Amino acid sequence: MKVFFFVLSLAAISVLLSVESGGNATTSTIEPKSRYIFEELNLLINELKDFREDIQVSTKREAHYFKVREYYKHIEFFVEHISPIQAKYKINGALVPKFSEYEEGFVVDPCGLQKVEEFLFSGEDFVLADLEKELVQLIEVFQELKNGYANIHLENQIYLEMLQLQLVRIASMNLNGYDATFTKTNLKEIEWNLVSMKQIVRSFESEIGKNKEASKALKSLLKNIQSAQKTLHKNTDFDSFDRLDFIATNLENINLQLVQLHRALGLPWSDHKQALRLNSARLFSPETLNPQFFSIYYTDKSDLEKQAALGKLLFYDPILSVNNQRACSSCHQPDKAFTDGLKTSQAFNNEGVLPRNAPSLINVLYQKAYFYDGKAYQLEQQIRDVVHNEKEMGSKLADVVLKLRLSDEYKSLFKSAFKDQKDAAISEYAISKAISEYEKTLVAMNSRFDRYLAGERTAMNPREINGYSLFAGKALCGSCHFFPLFNGTVPPYFMDSEYEILGTPATNENKSLDPDKGRYLVTKVEKQMYAFKTPTVRNSELTAPYMHNGIYTDLKQVLQFYQKGGGEGLKYSVPNQTLPFDSLQLSDYEQENIILFMKSLTDTVGLFQKPFKLPRFESKPTWNTRAWGGMY
Numbered sequence: 001m002k003v004f005f006f007v008l009s010l011a012a013i014s015v016l017l018s019v020e021s022g023g024n025a026t027t028s029t030i031e032p033k034s035r036y037i038f039e040e041l042n043l044l045i046n047e048l049k050d051f052r053e054d055i056q057v058s059t060k061r062e063a064h065y066f067k068v069r070e071y072y073k074h075i076e077f078f079v080e081h082i083s084p085i086q087a088k089y090k091i092n093g094a095l096v097p098k099f100s101e102y103e104e105g106f107v108v109d110p111c112g113l114q115k116v117e118e119f120l121f122s123g124e125d126f127v128l129a130d131l132e133k134e135l136v137q138l139i140e141v142f143q144e145l146k147n148g149y150a151n152i153h154l155e156n157q158i159y160l161e162m163l164q165l166q167l168v169r170i171a172s173m174n175l176n177g178y179d180a181t182f183t184k185t186n187l188k189e190i191e192w193n194l195v196s197m198k199q200i201v202r203s204f205e206s207e208i209g210k211n212k213e214a215s216k217a218l219k220s221l222l223k224n225i226q227s228a229q230k231t232l233h234k235n236t237d238f239d240s241f242d243r244l245d246f247i248a249t250n251l252e253n254i255n256l257q258l259v260q261l262h263r264a265l266g267l268p269w270s271d272h273k274q275a276l277r278l279n280s281a282r283l284f285s286p287e288t289l290n291p292q293f294f295s296i297y298y299t300d301k302s303d304l305e306k307q308a309a310l311g312k313l314l315f316y317d318p319i320l321s322v323n324n325q326r327a328c329s330s331c332h333q334p335d336k337a338f339t340d341g342l343k344t345s346q347a348f349n350n351e352g353v354l355p356r357n358a359p360s361l362i363n364v365l366y367q368k369a370y371f372y373d374g375k376a377y378q379l380e381q382q383i384r385d386v387v388h389n390e391k392e393m394g395s396k397l398a399d400v401v402l403k404l405r406l407s408d409e410y411k412s413l414f415k416s417a418f419k420d421q422k423d424a425a426i427s428e429y430a431i432s433k434a435i436s437e438y439e440k441t442l443v444a445m446n447s448r449f450d451r452y453l454a455g456e457r458t459a460m461n462p463r464e465i466n467g468y469s470l471f472a473g474k475a476l477c478g479s480c481h482f483f484p485l486f487n488g489t490v491p492p493y494f495m496d497s498e499y500e501i502l503g504t505p506a507t508n509e510n511k512s513l514d515p516d517k518g519r520y521l522v523t524k525v526e527k528q529m530y531a532f533k534t535p536t537v538r539n540s541e542l543t544a545p546y547m548h549n550g551i552y553t554d555l556k557q558v559l560q561f562y563q564k565g566g567g568e569g570l571k572y573s574v575p576n577q578t579l580p581f582d583s584l585q586l587s588d589y590e591q592e593n594i595i596l597f598m599k600s601l602t603d604t605v606g607l608f609q610k611p612f613k614l615p616r617f618e619s620k621p622t623w624n625t626r627a628w629g630g631m632y
Helices: 032-053 058-082 084-091 113-121 128-149 156-172 186-202 212-233 243-264 304-316 379-388 397-404 408-417 428-439 448-453 462-472 555-563 588-599 621-625
Strands: 002-008 014-020 499-501 531-533
Touching: 032 058, 032 128, 032 186, 058 084, 058 113, 058 128, 058 156, 058 186, 084 128, 113 128, 156 186, 156 243, 186 212, 212 243, 243 448, 243 462, 304 408, 304 428, 379 397, 379 428, 397 408, 397 428, 408 428, 448 462, 462 588, 555 588
Parallel strands: none
Antiparallel strands: 002 014, 499 531
């Protein structure tokens, strides 16, 4: 008999694996780390079965639920890494419909542990048969995982790296209300995460031998885990918990010791494609993010610096438009944090306006989808769409190629940037690639918030720190704008971009729903009607007006919209709204603190340099009068 289950390979790609059921395996025949996972899975499955047996007894249901959560949190680091498809779609996904970017029309309604939590703690009536159905499905999926895991063997370095990824999950998901949304037992659940972390770390004691450096790192690691547990134990209020101090002190210290233990043991680092460089001493620093992960070619060895320099010229050159009057920078102006400050951008030839607001390009690299409706999956594709859009540049890349070949200067630049490649002769791909390489340099991750995380404790004041606690806790902002990028790219693997249905009004008078159908226009999936990609709140101080249609002129208006419960709170009909319908119960002072925190994310240093001049066209003298950055 064989059991089939989805597994995320170590290359971070979901594949369908077939494994023997492992019926002959026993906990005594497998190594300690695997045995611990196996034992916790057994406890979890048995608790779910007991839960089902006692489903009629209301006084026992909650106790069973919390034990199930505890056992799951013990193995969350493992399940999320090895079986992310089950984790997301069947076990612990958010209470919203979930979609696959890789399978057209694939939709999974809310289910799993968070659905069970909703039944028990939302205060709404539920049918016992529905609860039992969830329990049966959970028993089945965990039994499948147990059978599959019996024959999985992982190297020691993978366990250490999984623990590091769990630290990211704690900081970006668990501390931001991604789960436990009704019980708000997140701090207790992080304690449970650390229990298993300590267990896995202790399993290395027998392998250290006389390695003094490894022994020292392991002792420091256990001490730091215990310190984090104490911090959590003495803080029971999820909303007011000082997350920043916990992340900057406890989680970063644990990560540092994990890295040092990894090195002291002489273990290799995984060489698979991933978003985070886990050999970094600091887990939440710009250097930890791997830009090549977000690139179309992960192993691109070409001259990226020269391509970026060429792309910068192209970005500001209106030669890309059909009338030589409009550039990328027309709508993405560096002095406005690469937006244009307009409600919605000016259309081609000043013939009206575009339907959506121009988003910032700062940190645009760190996404897996582009445009508000996510119609492009690569920066290169996004560039093509803009050039070809009749209301934006009204051109064709094929025509741009012919124009650029009329410039000796551009021909020389392409030849140098794409040396020994066919694109050296100027191609459509080379144009998109060069511009995308420039856009990848628009990284700003040295805000006062970032400096605070790095140890500069005077970089933020108490109100800003409290603002982040509110942002991540009571206001639930952090469950969509994920730390540390604060956009919708989901940590710790950064494989997906999230979309939210907010019920955005048509105007700032909040009288009716905006008719733009968003993501639905791309997927034609009814449950994605009015869904839009979650943008970053970094540099939001500089990027007004806000929302996909630019209706709100300041951040206070945005917060008040969320405070009222989005479109449903304004009495619109918004099926599948992902924003809570009821008031967030934020005081004016709390809203001000959240805005102060958001302003601490401002950083545009070094991004304003413009080209000294644009390349000339010898045979087209009239083109040489074109304006840097375009005329409109």
